[in-house]
Amino acid sequence: MEEPMQVVDNLPDHLQSALSQGLLKRLPLTFLPFVNQQLHQWEYLFPNERQSVERLLLFVASLTPQQSSLLFRDVVQLEEKMGVSRWQFSTSEQTIRNSSELARSPYFQDWRRAVQAVFDQADQHALSTKAAGAASANRLVLLEIPQPLPLDAASAWKHWQGIGKPLKLELAPSAPRQSSLQFLLAGATSGGLLDAVRTRPEAAPADTWVVDAARSLTDAVLARDPSGAAAPKAILLSYQRLDLYRQAFSHEMNTMRKDLADADAVFDHLRKVDVTPWCPPEVAADPAVREFLRSLYLSGNGAVIYGNSFVEWAASEAFRRARPRFLAASFGVRSRPKPFTGVAVFDNPDQVNPTPSVDDLPGSAIDAQMLALYVWLAASRYDEYQRSTLCVCLAESIAQAYVVGPPECALLQETQPISLPRLRDELRNRIA
Numbered sequence: 518m519e520e521p522m523q524v525v526d527n528l529p530d531h532l533q534s535a536l537s538q539g540l541l542k543r544l545p546l547t548f549l550p551f552v553n554q555q556l557h558q559w560e561y562l563f564p565n566e567r568q569s570v571e572r573l574l575l576f577v578a579s580l581t582p583q584q585s586s587l588l589f590r591d592v593v594q595l596e597e598k599m600g601v602s603r604w605q606f607s608t609s610e611q612t613i614r615n616s617s618e619l620a621r622s623p624y625f626q627d628w629r630r631a632v633q634a635v636f637d638q639a640d641q642h643a644l645s646t647k648a649a650g651a652a653s654a655n656r657l658v659l660l661e662i663p664q665p666l667p668l669d670a671a672s673a674w675k676h677w678q679g680i681g682k683p684l685k686l687e688l689a690p691s692a693p694r695q696s697s698l699q700f701l702l703a704g705a706t707s708g709g710l711l712d713a714v715r716t717r718p719e720a721a722p723a724d725t726w727v728v729d730a731a732r733s734l735t736d737a738v739l740a741r742d743p744s745g746a747a748a749p750k751a752i753l754l755s756y757q758r759l760d761l762y763r764q765a766f767s768h769e770m771n772t773m774r775k776d777l778a779d780a781d782a783v784f785d786h787l788r789k790v791d792v793t794p795w796c797p798p799e800v801a802a803d804p805a806v807r808e809f810l811r812s813l814y815l816s817g818n819g820a821v822i823y824g825n826s827f828v829e830w831a832a833s834e835a836f837r838r839a840r841p842r843f844l845a846a847s848f849g850v851r852s853r854p855k856p857f858t859g860v861a862v863f864d865n866p867d868q869v870n871p872t873p874s875v876d877d878l879p880g881s882a883i884d885a886q887m888l889a890l891y892v893w894l895a896a897s898r899y900d901e902y903q904r905s906t907l908c909v910c911l912a913e914s915i916a917q918a919y920v921v922g923p924p925e926c927a928l929l930q931e932t933q934p935i936s937l938p939r940l941r942d943e944l945r946n947r948i949a
Contacts, residue, residue: 544589552573556570591634599628654905655948657844658843659944665914667882670915673919676886684918686935710941717949725750727754730848731824735755738751753799759796767822812834836898848889849881907944
């Protein structure tokens with residue numbers, strides 16, 4: 518069994534002070550991998566993740582030794598039943614070996630419930646000591662299935678199973694080079710949704726995400742941002758602007774032999790390599806975003822290969838890790854899958870198969886319809902999005918939007934087609 522790691526120096530003073538007084542020694546063994554890993558990756562965490570760690574540790578620090586023993590009693594008892602002290606258990610970071618040992622134990626589900634109960638108490642303590650404004654603030658998820666993708670108006674929303682309502686849109690050709698989502702975010706000249714969300718009190722970049730299967734949406738946002746690409750006021754992720762990053766990853770993956778030992782070596786290299794030279798300026802400027810992408814690409818979910826998979830997984834991970842108040846995502850066109858390529862793992866079909874790529878508009882439309890729903894379902898897993906969140910999915914080819922939100926939302930009462938300027942104003946009033 519390893520000793521608890523030494524505390525790093527880049528933590529907030531109040532947290533550093535609590536740790537210097539031996540706080541880690543009061544934690545059960547199975548808490549140490551998570552806590553130590555989070556503390557040592559502090560600069561790569563989003564504010565929501567930092568707050569989660571702080572809530573737990575400061576709550577424990579506020580307790581007497583007897584109270585903290587009572588808090589962790591069930592966890593400690595289960596660790597003894599599981600025999601954790603006899604395992605090769607890393608306390609410095611979360612490892613596959615740790616997870617495997619825990620999952621094999623017949624007490625695993627009881628342990629998970631006991632751990633969750635501790636975090637629930639820490640959250641309740643935080644809520645009782647400060648206002649829960651961030652959790653109750655209005656949130657917006659804005660999705661786009663853009664014009665090239667063909668949809669059938671009669672069946673476009675069948676997968677949503679009636680959880681919302683379709684809304685007709687008036688798509689006047691006032692800005693033919695601007696997509697509906699570009700107009701809503703940036704406006705014709707000013708007054709777009711990004712201006713509204715980024716000027717809210719205590720707004721932080723991680724509160725606002727724009728995820729793009731292509732690059733036109735991100736380029737438009739960067740062109741409107743007076744601060745320039747090096748210091749954006751939102752997190753901007755473009756599949757095409759990340760070409761160099763993805764190509765470097767897929768190149769490394771294509772050099773490995775198909776055995777576990779070689780895969781482990783390649784993965785270990787990619788976890789440590791400096792990815793900054795591969796990043797566009799808006800990503801290179803933020804360590805947390807750089808590491809977010811590294812984790813996303815290492816997870817083997819298709820985000821390296823397909824723009825629409827990238828959008829869905831990046832949005833889902835953003836909800837899990839950052840809890841943004843506003844997320845906008847645009848799907849796009851992918852190529853037809855090429856035969857004899859390992860797209861389910863990491864092989865880049867354009868590198869391993871010289872056959873020219875062919876756009877698959879119908880397949881891309883089916884992808885976008887399903888993945889848009891998955892994005893909303895990913896958000897709705899978390900308490901922050903279950904009360905005051907509005908989700909609007911735009912479908913340009915059929916001039917419709919699908920709206921999911923609280924019953925009192927004005928858009929759910931609309932019976933007539935709504936123009937984009939009016940839709941923008943309604944959304945802006947809700948999230949400003």
